[in-house]
Amino acid sequence: AAAATKIKDGAAKALTIIKALPENTADAAAAIAKAEAALTASPELTAPANQPPSAASPAENANNLPTFDVLRVEPDGSTVIAGSAEPNSKLEIMDGDKVVTTTDVGPTGDFVAVLDNPLSAGDHQLVLRATGKDGKASTSEEVATVSVPKDGKSSELLAMVSKPGTASRIITAPKPDAEVASTAPSGQPATNASQAPGSTDMASAPAAAGAHAGPATAADVVVSAVEIEGDNIFVAGTAKPLANVVAYADDKLIGKAKAGPDGHFVVDGVMPLAIGDHKIRVDVLDDADKVAVRAFVNFNRPEGNQVTVAAQDATPQAGGPTAMVPLDEGALGKLKNDAAKAFSLLSGLFADGKVPGAEQLAAARSANEFALRAIVDFRTAADAAADVKQQASTAAEAAAGALKTLQALPTDAKSVGDALGKLGGDIAQLTGSATAPAANAPATNEIAGAQGGPTTIEQAPLAPSNETVIIRRGDTLWQISRRIYGAGVRYTTIYVANEDKITNPDRILPGQIFGLPKDALPNAEELHRKRLSGEHL
Numbered sequence: 259a260a261a262a263t264k265i266k267d268g269a270a271k272a273l274t275i276i277k278a279l280p281e282n283t284a285d286a287a288a289a290i291a292k293a294e295a296a297l298t299a300s301p302e303l304t305a306p307a308n309q310p311p312s313a314a315s316p317a318e319n320a321n322n323l324p325t326f327d328v329l330r331v332e333p334d335g336s337t338v339i340a341g342s343a344e345p346n347s348k349l350e351i352m353d354g355d356k357v358v359t360t361t362d363v364g365p366t367g368d369f370v371a372v373l374d375n376p377l378s379a380g381d382h383q384l385v386l387r388a389t390g391k392d393g394k395a396s397t398s399e400e401v402a403t404v405s406v407p408k409d410g411k412s413s414e415l416l417a418m419v420s421k422p423g424t425a426s427r428i429i430t431a432p433k434p435d436a437e438v439a440s441t442a443p444s445g446q447p448a449t450n451a452s453q454a455p456g457s458t459d460m461a462s463a464p465a466a467a468g469a470h471a472g473p474a475t476a477a478d479v480v481v482s483a484v485e486i487e488g489d490n491i492f493v494a495g496t497a498k499p500l501a502n503v504v505a506y507a508d509d510k511l512i513g514k515a516k517a518g519p520d521g522h523f524v525v526d527g528v529m530p531l532a533i534g535d536h537k538i539r540v541d542v543l544d545d546a547d548k549v550a551v552r553a554f555v556n557f558n559r560p561e562g563n564q565v566t567v568a569a570q571d572a573t574p575q576a577g578g579p580t581a582m583v584p585l586d587e588g589a590l591g592k593l594k595n596d597a598a599k600a601f602s603l604l605s606g607l608f609a610d611g612k613v614p615g616a617e618q619l620a621a622a623r624s625a626n627e628f629a630l631r632a633i634v635d636f637r638t639a640a641d642a643a644a645d646v647k648q649q650a651s652t653a654a655e656a657a658a659g660a661l662k663t664l665q666a667l668p669t670d671a672k673s674v675g676d677a678l679g680k681l682g683g684d685i686a687q688l689t690g691s692a693t694a695p696a697a698n699a700p701a702t703n704e705i706a707g708a709q710g711g712p713t714t715i716e717q718a719p720l721a722p723s724n725e726t727v728i729i730r731r732g733d734t735l736w737q738i739s740r741r742i743y744g745a746g747v748r749y750t751t752i753y754v755a756n757e758d759k760i761t762n763p764d765r766i767l768p769g770q771i772f773g774l775p776k777d778a779l780p781n782a783e784e785l786h787r788k789r790l791s792g793e794h795l
Contacts, residue, residue, distance in 0.1 A: 324386030335376030522769030
């Protein structure tokens with residue numbers, strides 16, 4: 259009974275942490291690792307007691323001072339913090355002189371803390387204090403400044419981390435039902451965007467900026483836009499979910515990236531490009547790190563320090579008609595998103611040949627079961643549109659299949675690890691990423707590769723676009739709106755223009771391509787207030 263209770267508690271904790279993770283699995287790798295370590299209270303389940311921390315351990319900063327990596331605050335003050343500190347130390351989270359919670363730091367130097375009691379309304383200054391086994395205490399140079407609104411819904415919610423001598427970083431945003439302004443100030447890696455507002459359905463994100471025309475296959479790849487800022491270049495597109503992609507400009511390496519669960523990716527690097535014609539190449543690698551498929555696309559780099567070129571039909575016209583998606587669809591999207599993140603957590607336990615402990619694995623499995631069962635049990639409103647009801651029915655059927663697959667697995671780690679491929683396929687089917695419609699996909703021409711070579715996709719040239727933006731890690735609608743329209747609260751202009759792609763304005767996904775209306779909506783701030791009150795825009 260005690261073991262079952264521990265597993266249940268671990269699963270509940272895992273779900274809490276899952277909701278604080280970025281949607282893009284590649285970007286969330288560090289946070290996921292911390293979530294894995296926090297699944298149980300036993301550090302030895304994360305790493306053998308006699309195994310020293312990895313050389314790349316985040317805890318190994320200059321003075322081994324505690325640091326914030328993940329900070330998430332809800333409008334009611336509920337808080338999740340993940341970070342790094344001295345391995346095997348005791349960590350206290352201080353609000354001024356008051357200790358608000360304590361936790362043990364694992365042998366890798368990672369920790370996750372879920373505050374037992376929400377922070378009260380008002381301003382808070384949080385610092386981390388770690389005490390080693392030798393009794394010596396160290397305090398973080400970083401300070402988390404949190405402002406919790408009194409009404410629980412105000413756009414004033416703010417959570418940011420500051421360090422002397424460096425720019426402040428706002429690394430969190432509230433949940434979808436929290437106010438958007440937090441997205442607003444959020445500097446956390448851009449995470450999710452999808453079809454329905456008010457949810458975080460990673461996998462229902464349309465492939466409008468990706469996959470070539472025609473039925474999608476596991477190896478498809480499309481470059482949807484290229485953005486240049488000075489000598490920095492950003493290549494965005496879509497590929498097989500979680501695929502490793504490599505981007506080149508004129509056959510020179512730009513960089514590598516991992517596609518998110520919905521297939522979106524952004525590869526960035528430093529590469530000066532002269533004004534004139536250039537060719538972008540993106541390779542998708544298979545499990546053996548060989549090129550499975552590659553895409554080529556030409557573009558002409560115009561004059562200017564900041565320019566964007568995009569696929570002709572990759573984005574809807576800014577300010578054009580958009581489909582208003584029912585709230586039921588958004589709620590379903592949020593459940594799908596939780597299922598995708600739960601699977602990311604489970605699969606992460608096996609990364610790099612790791613073998614999770616029994617309790618750790620059981621907690622992660624339970625978290626997945628909870629997430630899948632929530633989709634199976636989801637019911638739309640009686641007056642919901644027929645297509646929304648059909649989506650819910652299809653999702654419930656897919657979730658039931660994934661749940662059956664998971665529950666049929668033996669409890670040992672090897673069996674679960676061997677079945678991750680099939681389970682991942684079930685989750686992909688549930689989220690719809692592998693078969694997302696390519697309604698606005700750019701024109702492509704697929705060419706069979708030479709014998710034994712990869713399939714090659716030749717795209718129509720990218721064209722200059724002054725009304726397009728690539729969503730990168732760290733972007734938020736609030737920040738983009740502040741840059742384009744002079745005020746973050748006008749983010750609703752971008753949201754309404756791209757509602758077919760954005761599930762939840764609080765979280766947007768790296769690799770998404772959004773249209774930017776020339777002028778902000780005259781009622782942008784009113785729309786923001788409506789959303790805070792729970793109304794659908």
